[in-house]
Amino acid sequence: MNSQHDHVIAVDAAVPAEVSELDKRQRREKIYTRAIEGYFQRLRLYTGWPLLLGYFLLPWLNLDGRQAVLFDLPERKFHILSVTFWPQDLVLLAFILIIAAFTLFAVTALWGRLWCGYTCPQTVWTAIFMYIEQRFEGSRNQRIKLDQEPLSWQKLRKKTLKHSGWGFVAALTGVTFVSYFVPIRQLLPELLSLSADLTAMSFVLLFTVATYLNAGYLREKVCTDMCPYARFQSVMFDKNTLVVTYDTKRGEPRGSRKRFTTKDPHQGDCIDCELCVQVCPTGIDIRAGLQYECIGCALCIDACDSIMEKMGSPKGLVSYTSENALAGQKSTGIPLKTLGYIAALAVMLALFSTTLLTRSLVELSVSRDRGQLFLPAPNGLIDNVYELHLTNRSALTDRYRIEVEGMTEFSILGGDAIMIPSGELLEVGIRLRADPNSLPSSGTQILFRAVSNNDESVIAEAESRFIRPTL
Ligand code: SF4
Ligand code: SF4
Structure with a gap:
């Protein structure tokens, strides 16, 4: 493996688990991801854009002469569209959080890490920062080369443009976040004239710096080392949960071969090109099996599908599939645990609607x-x-x-x-x-x-x- 692949996590079955874990951490250097296009990346684009537009534009929406979504802490009123929540409605806000949690549990049990791969702000903002990086510093190989080069005007220019782009997006994110608590039409002019409240300015700065560091530097480390959800969600999985999986039976034994050549019958479909590893934002090798670091972004599916297409082999060597489907077994239906999440969700929704509709106006x-x-x-x-x-x-x-x-x-x-x-x-x-x-x-x-x-x-x-x- 060459130096460019040093970040690749090689999971050797012969290595004890604790040594393998240490090995992973020691090798966790900067990850240079390769950009890839494909069906799932288009899907991510179509789901990510509405969420981003919603986040940035919602504070500009006015309703009944006030900001439509505003958490007015000094007045102790939370406005969400035409509904106003008062301190007495704390139970309704608690219901909303519980409903969100059960929705997440049910979705995870059915479709795996859909939230992490497609809608989690950490994933979406990291994708934006990676896009800016690629715009100014070029492809994966160009970025590796640039980082190894000594400092020059050209390098300084590219780095400055990248960091300016990151800074702009981070500041926009920080201002927008605070504008859910202070009306944006008041906050923006006050920030521009430096007359904003010290607390508001501090929070804008805090969220700007947090976004910059999380999406620019920490990236996959937030998912693998900091996010508690990544750790406990596997308990929601069952044999029918959709997860990104490498078809070992079909792929192994792996080995290189030329395009459209007759394959050695003893050889598997994986040509060991490592494209699936190079596109992975968390730097893992999906061929080593299901790992908690996998955020289910499907970049490796698109990467492998493009290779299979070029090789004239059927797509789907890496795919969204369940343990049952991979073993050729029929789905055993929705398990009791998942039904429990769905039932709890339905009860909470009913309680929330009844409380909301019957509360005195x-x-x-x-x-x-x-x-x-x-x-x-x-x-x-x-x-x-x-x-x-x-x-x-x-x-x-x-x-x-x-x-x-x-x-x-x-x-x-x-x-x-x-x-x-x-x-x-x-x-x-x-x-x-x-x-x-x-x-x-x-x-x-x-x-x-x-x-x-x-x-x-x-x-x-x-x-x-x-x-x-x-x-
Ligand atoms: S293994 Fe595949 S799905 Fe999982 S994080 Fe890496 S690229 Fe995304
Ligand atoms: S992209 Fe597909 S063919 Fe290439 S190494 Fe990964 S699994 Fe094997």
């Missing part, structure tokens, strides 16, 4: 004026003063009518029609005026009710007392 709390229990009013009447805290949790501005239950003869002063914009909380002072002789006790239990003008079924209630002097 208006919230009311009442506090009495602590200064005086009651106030004298004209004609022998008395007043009690209250402060209503009314929150409009609906997506639209609404007007609320205040009703009171528990007293027969009284009048409400103020609070006839309280208008509150969507997502806002309003504190309204209100007086109840009554004849003390009409009240059954010195502390009459009453019930305040706020009724929505947009939808009469949207109501909120809060209890309080009306106090009168002892007669």
Whole structure:
């Protein structure tokens, strides 16, 4: 194996596992990946672009006069499109996280590392950084040569362009991330004029540096050494899970041969070209079997398919397949464990939808004026003063009518029609005026009710007392 292939992880069956692991780590030098095109790379492009566009453009989308997706921490409100989550809705946010986790479990059990290979931000951003690297420093061989060359103006120019490109994408990523917490139309001008809040600037810097290092330098090490998901997802696999696999029966014994020549019947289809290793972003050899470092990106499938095509052999020597399919056995159906994930997911979705649809869109709390229990009013009447805290949790501005239950003869002063914009909380002072002789006790239990003008079924209630002097 030449020096360019030193990063290749040779797994020798005769070497004890612990030595092999040490060997892997010692050899884990810089990986120079070869660019490859093919069916799965087009698929990655088609899935990656919408996600990237969504990430970068979503903060620019406005709805009802505010940023459509905004995690407003100072106001303790999370806006996701037309739904606003309040601190009281923490259970709904917990549901969303659990739903995401079970979706990931079910998808992994059925289709392997689909998340890692196609949608994980680490994979997507590393692919962008690799593209920039190739644009400015050239192909795999050109990059290896460039790194071995002594410093020259030409090398400095290429490296500067590459790092500028990386820096630009990293900064864009950092600003966009923070704009999910601070409105982008406010954040961007403030950052450009250096008048942004210190916390916002620090987080932009932190996420810019993290993106730069993760996608530019750490790359596969994030997947192999830092990501906990990579470690435990194999427990979700079963014999029907789709994984990227090398067909050993068909490929071995490997050996080089010329194109379109009659193959030695004792020789396998693998021509040992190592293209599958050179394209692998984690630097592994898929022919050594399923390894936790494999992120399921299918680059090796495209690489091997292109070789098989050139050799006039059928594609699929490296393919997405299951252990059962490879052994020529029928699929044993969806196992109980996966059915469990799907069932848990369905239950969580049902709970989430019910909680979301049945949560009250208006919230009311009442506090009495602590200064005086009651106030004298004209004609022998008395007043009690209250402060209503009314929150409009609906997506639209609404007007609320205040009703009171528990007293027969009284009048409400103020609070006839309280208008509150969507997502806002309003504190309204209100007086109840009554004849003390009409009240059954010195502390009459009453019930305040706020009724929505947009939808009469949207109501909120809060209890309080009306106090009168002892007669
Ligand atoms: S072995 Fe293949 S699928 Fe796995 S990470 Fe490497 S290139 Fe991607
Ligand atoms: S690309 Fe295919 S033929 Fe070449 S070494 Fe890998 S498995 Fe063998």
